[in-house]
Amino acid sequence: MFTRILIANRGEIALRVQRTCRELGIETVAVYSEPDRNALHVRAADAAVCIGPGPATESYLLIDKIIEVALATGAQAIHPGYGFLSENARFADACVAAGIVFIGPSGSAMRALGDKVSARKLMETAGVPVVPGANDIDANDIETARREATRIGFPLLVKAAAGGGGRGIRVVDRLEDLEGAMRASGAEAATSFGDATIFLERYVTNARHVEVQMMADAFGEVRAYGERECSVQRRHQKLVEEAPSVAVTPEIRKAMCDAAIAAAKSCGYRNAGTVEFLLASTGEFYFLEVNARLQVEHPVTELVYGVDLVKQQLQVAAGEPLPPYPYPGPMEPRGWAIECRINGEDPYQNFMPSLGLVQHMQPPLGPGTRFDTMLFDGLDVPIFYDSLLGKLIVWAETRDLALRRMRRALRDLVIAGIATNIPFHMALFENDDFKAGRIHTGWLESSFTMPEPPEDDPREITALIAAALAAGMTAAAPAANGRPASGGSNAWARQNRSRSMSFRGGGGGWQRGTAS
Amino acid sequence: MATRHRFLVAGRERIVVVDDSGGRLTAAIDDGEPLVLDVASAGIPGVISILIEGQPHSAYVARRGAGYEVVVDGRRFQVGPATAGRQRGAVGGKDHPGEVTAPLAGVVIEVRVAVGDVVPAGQPLVVIEAMKMQNEILCPLGGTIAAIHYEAGQRAEQGALLVEYTPAEGLAL
Numbered sequence: 308m309f310t311r312i313l314i315a316n317r318g319e320i321a322l323r324v325q326r327t328c329r330e331l332g333i334e335t336v337a338v339y340s341e342p343d344r345n346a347l348h349v350r351a352a353d354a355a356v357c358i359g360p361g362p363a364t365e366s367y368l369l370i371d372k373i374i375e376v377a378l379a380t381g382a383q384a385i386h387p388g389y390g391f392l393s394e395n396a397r398f399a400d401a402c403v404a405a406g407i408v409f410i411g412p413s414g415s416a417m418r419a420l421g422d423k424v425s426a427r428k429l430m431e432t433a434g435v436p437v438v439p440g441a442n443d444i445d446a447n448d449i450e451t452a453r454r455e456a457t458r459i460g461f462p463l464l465v466k467a468a469a470g471g472g473g474r475g476i477r478v479v480d481r482l483e484d485l486e487g488a489m490r491a492s493g494a495e496a497a498t499s500f501g502d503a504t505i506f507l508e509r510y511v512t513n514a515r516h517v518e519v520q521m522m523a524d525a526f527g528e529v530r531a532y533g534e535r536e537c538s539v540q541r542r543h544q545k546l547v548e549e550a551p552s553v554a555v556t557p558e559i560r561k562a563m564c565d566a567a568i569a570a571a572k573s574c575g576y577r578n579a580g581t582v583e584f585l586l587a588s589t590g591e592f593y594f595l596e597v598n599a600r601l602q603v604e605h606p607v608t609e610l611v612y613g614v615d616l617v618k619q620q621l622q623v624a625a626g627e628p629l630p631p632y633p634y635p636g637p638m639e640p641r642g643w644a645i646e647c648r649i650n651g652e653d654p655y656q657n658f659m660p661s662l663g664l665v666q667h668m669q670p671p672l673g674p675g676t677r678f679d680t681m682l683f684d685g686l687d688v689p690i691f692y693d694s695l696l697g698k699l700i701v702w703a704e705t706r707d708l709a710l711r712r713m714r715r716a717l718r719d720l721v722i723a724g725i726a727t728n729i730p731f732h733m734a735l736f737e738n739d740d741f742k743a744g745r746i747h748t749g750w751l752e753s754s755f756t757m758p759e760p761p762e763d764d765p766r767e768i769t770a771l772i773a774a775a776l777a778a779g780m781t782a783a784a785p786a787a788n789g790r791p792a793s794g795g796s797n798a799w800a801r802q803n804r805s806r807s808m809s810f811r812g813g814g815g816g817w818q819r820g821t822a823s
Numbered sequence: 824m825a826t827r828h829r830f831l832v833a834g835r836e837r838i839v840v841v842d843d844s845g846g847r848l849t850a851a852i853d854d855g856e857p858l859v860l861d862v863a864s865a866g867i868p869g870v871i872s873i874l875i876e877g878q879p880h881s882a883y884v885a886r887r888g889a890g891y892e893v894v895v896d897g898r899r900f901q902v903g904p905a906t907a908g909r910q911r912g913a914v915g916g917k918d919h920p921g922e923v924t925a926p927l928a929g930v931v932i933e934v935r936v937a938v939g940d941v942v943p944a945g946q947p948l949v950v951i952e953a954m955k956m957q958n959e960i961l962c963p964l965g966g967t968i969a970a971i972h973y974e975a976g977q978r979a980e981q982g983a984l985l986v987e988y989t990p991a992e993g994l995a996l
Contacts, residue, residue: 660956660958667868690928694955722894724892770882770893770898772850772858773882774890775830776860776864776873779826780864780866
């Protein structure tokens with residue numbers, strides 16, 4: 308096993324990796340950007356090196372710089388976390404070239420899976436179900452496209468082979484609309500990507516996003532840890548994840564896990580990965596893509612399968628075999644786990660990012676409650692990175708109990724100073740469709756409306772009384788000249804003073820800004 | 824001694840009268856029945872524990888501009904003084920006509936107008952990027968751009984004056 312690794316990431320995931328390392332007796336090297344100097348991942352590391360200014364392109368994405376730091380600090384391996392360089396094949400290759408272990412799949416496996424069309428062909432060969440479709444059609448070859456479209460059925464998607472970010476994608480409902488869509492898609496693809504090749508794919512409506520966690524070692528052993536339900540999405544961003552999924556029967560689970568294992572074996576995959584599927588309401592499922600990294604939502608799998616996925620990542624990266632597997636088929640999940648992504652976004656202002664100084668954070672505690680977060684009192688949330696502040700994860704024996712526990716934990720979590728999407732989660736967990744698990748990937752955006760705060764909210768009474776009391780308390784604080792300010796004589800302030808309460812008057816509180 | 828507080832919360836003016844005469848502490852809201860309180864706190868900013876008629880409530884309170892930010896059971900309230908004017912850059916605050924301030928801190932990545940441009944209401948003026956998301960800052964009223972205080976690449980704090988414009992004549996302000 309390694310004795311020291313570098314973590315090429317920040318925020319909650321850097322802390323998550325550090326915690327397991329600490330438990331295993333592995334030292335960690337943190338890298339950080341200038342505005343992250345005060346971050347928890349810097350404080351929790353055994354060594355910390357500043358790698359540049361705030362923008363990720365000048366710090367967390369600097370391949371050469373990070374490898375240089377790893378070599379200089381004696382790190383034997385690099386954990387990339389998620390995002391940033393985690394799925395960058397060039398980075399994985401560069402680590403190997405520098406004699407450092409990359410804790411993740413090989414660069415060649417990433418390349419094989421990174422291209423949509425080659426991944427699709429790879430999966431077809433491996434017997435993994437893919438969405439019915441047709442590859443490699445020239446945008447001008449209407450004849451072939453018509454023949455294939457009739458075979459696939461409607462509605463279908465016309466996609467640019469070289470596309471990305473939703474560009475070059477058209478939905479076609481009828482055969483007569485196909486030609487127009489092909490021209491549009493082909494033209495867009497030719498302009499944007501210099502390649503007019505398209506492919507056709509059946510459009511699976513009202514499908515769920517269900518993914519399988521897998522882990523592969525260097526000895527050809529691939530294990531699947533069941534599924535995660537990730538259909539609650541806004542603008543392709545997951546907001547809530549569960550394990551298991553209400554829509555997955557033991558039969559579907561077995562078939563999905565087998566498909567995920569076949570997908571991993573098709574490209575010699577090693578380490579942790581996630582195979583994403585579309586699950587149709589009929590129970591059929593289709594390969595979407597492989598996420599060649601540890602995912603944000605990995606904790607829900609950890610809780611229902613009783614594993615530490617980061618520990619297993621470290622073990623297989625160090626060349627150890629996966630721990631013994633006592634089951635003939637896929638393991639069955641134990642209980643139910645749900646994760647809410649706590650983002651710095653204001654749900655009452657169309658999820659506009661909210662950042663700045665976190666004045667107070669009180670984590671939810673108690674049975675079955677886990678909060679993986681970068682937050683602490685006095686953190687000035689930097690503007691350069693994504694809005695994920697933390698992940699609130701609960702476990703309970705059943706889904707219904709997990710829903711109740713999450714409602715309780717959301718109520719216990721206090722974050723003051725910046726707006727968060729906690730009110731969104733609270734509303735979601737009161738929604739009948741969500742509670743019944745009647746969701747699909749388009750459900751949130753098509754069927755859920757963020758309710759306005761209630762008109763006669765009893766919490767408003769508490770807030771008003773608290774504000775009035777605070778006004779009294781700050782007025783009761785001693786003035787700069789040592790004499791009590793006006794209003795300092797009232798009985799409850801005296802009562803408080805007699806309890807040795809300290810008041811901070813004036814503009815008290817956290818001062819913005821760190822030294823850097 | 825009774826103290827009368829006029830607050831603005833959730834768009835409504837509310838009156839809280841805190842009274843500690845007669846050896847007990849009460850609060851009455853909008854001239855309603857006084858509620859008996861028992862209070863414990865370690866200071867502001869901080870959590871105030873309030874027993875309202877014997878029922879426990881907790882609120883985190885911090886100063887925010889001339890008012891307070893109060894968080895109660897997952898809901899965040901901005902409790903402002905009803906008498907004071909608008910807090911520049913306060914959360915949910917509306918800009919004065921003729922001024923557009925940054926609703927969030929971020930980096931100005933694009934300026935979409937120039938001084939002298941005549942713009943309709945709703946015209947995007949600048950784009951501020953924060954947390955990898957781009958936010959268009961719109962002109963609330965139609966008018967003529969008078970001054971632009973930021974250029975692309977500069978960081979703007981929340982509440983910073985971004986653009987000044989002369990509202991079109993005849994607009995009811």
